[in-house]
Structures are given as structure tokens and as C-alpha cells.
Amino acid sequence: MENLELQQLVETISIDLFGKPFKHKAFFNPRLKSTGGRYLLGTHNIEINKKYLEQLGKNELIGIIKHELCHYHLHLEGRGYQHRDADFKSLLKMVGAPRYCNQLPEVKQKRRPSKILLYRCTSCNLVYQRKRKIDTSRYVCGKCRGKLALVKEYLA
Incomplete structure (x- = not known):
């Protein structure tokens, strides 16, 4: 046409x-x-x-x-x-x-598969699941104010 x-x-x-x-x-x-x-x-x-x-x-x-x-x-x-x-x-x-x-x-x-990031508090071991990377030097655990560390990154 x-x-x-x-x-x-x-x-x-x-x-x-x-x-x-x-x-x-x-x-x-x-x-x-x-x-x-x-x-x-x-x-x-x-x-x-x-x-x-x-x-x-x-x-x-x-x-x-x-x-x-x-x-x-x-x-x-x-x-x-x-x-x-x-x-x-x-x-x-x-x-x-x-x-x-x-x-x-x-x-x-x-369409790309979404990425899942797992962060863990080094003090109380609370796990945070996020879709975007966070700056671990600026953000702390909401429960105990401990330091966060990236544990695992995988595709969902």
C-alpha cells in the first residue's frame, strides 16, 4: 500500500x-x-x-x-x-x-529481562531486594543502621 x-x-x-x-x-x-x-x-x-x-x-x-x-x-x-x-x-x-x-x-x-539485586546488612543480616543499584557508601540498613553489601545479582 x-x-x-x-x-x-x-x-x-x-x-x-x-x-x-x-x-x-x-x-x-x-x-x-x-x-x-x-x-x-x-x-x-x-x-x-x-x-x-x-x-x-x-x-x-x-x-x-x-x-x-x-x-x-x-x-x-x-x-x-x-x-x-x-x-x-x-x-x-x-x-x-x-x-x-x-x-x-x-x-x-x-524486551530485556529485569535484573534483581540482593543486598545484605553486614550487622543484622537483613536482606534487601532491589531492581536498581544503590550506593552502599551512602545508604545503610533501615533496621540497625549497619553497612550494606551486594550479595547477588541475577536476571528474573
């Missing part, structure tokens, strides 16, 4: 679901990384991440288009177009658009 086909699809969805024309540009933006699409307030254009079409299919793309058209039409009408606004939430529900797009499969694979 190219930009021209995307433009036609957006215009069709706008007329069919919203009963209003889409008078601006819709195009694929290859630089979008963490989102399925975005509505630009200044130009009123809609940018779509092509990876969502390639990896999750046309249904996901249509959901993203519906979502961005909700932003578009509400903004042009001067109503609440942001995610937190009641107007936006009700319009999403009315047209069957998702509030957020699904995560790309390639992003799910990149």
Missing part, C-alpha cells in the same frame, strides 16, 4: 464512519517508532507507521486510522480531542476505534 491508497482509505473511512470529509493529507511516516500514527495539530495531517500494516495487517491499520480521525474531527470542531477528554472517549467507542494500538511483535522481542 502506498500513500495514495492510504489517502483514499482515510477519506473513505472518514465519510463512512464520521459522515464528514477528510480534507487534509494522510501519509506513511517511516520515522515513527513507538506509535501507530499521529494527528498533527498544526497542519491537520495524519501520519501512519507503515510497520503496523506490514506486521499486524490491515485491520490494525484501520483501527489506527479511526483513532487518528477521532482526534482530527474533534479538533476541527473545537471539542475535546485529547486522550483524557470525554468527547474523545465517547467518539472512540461510537466508531469502534481502539484507545491504544497493539505493540509491534519486534518490540515485544526486544
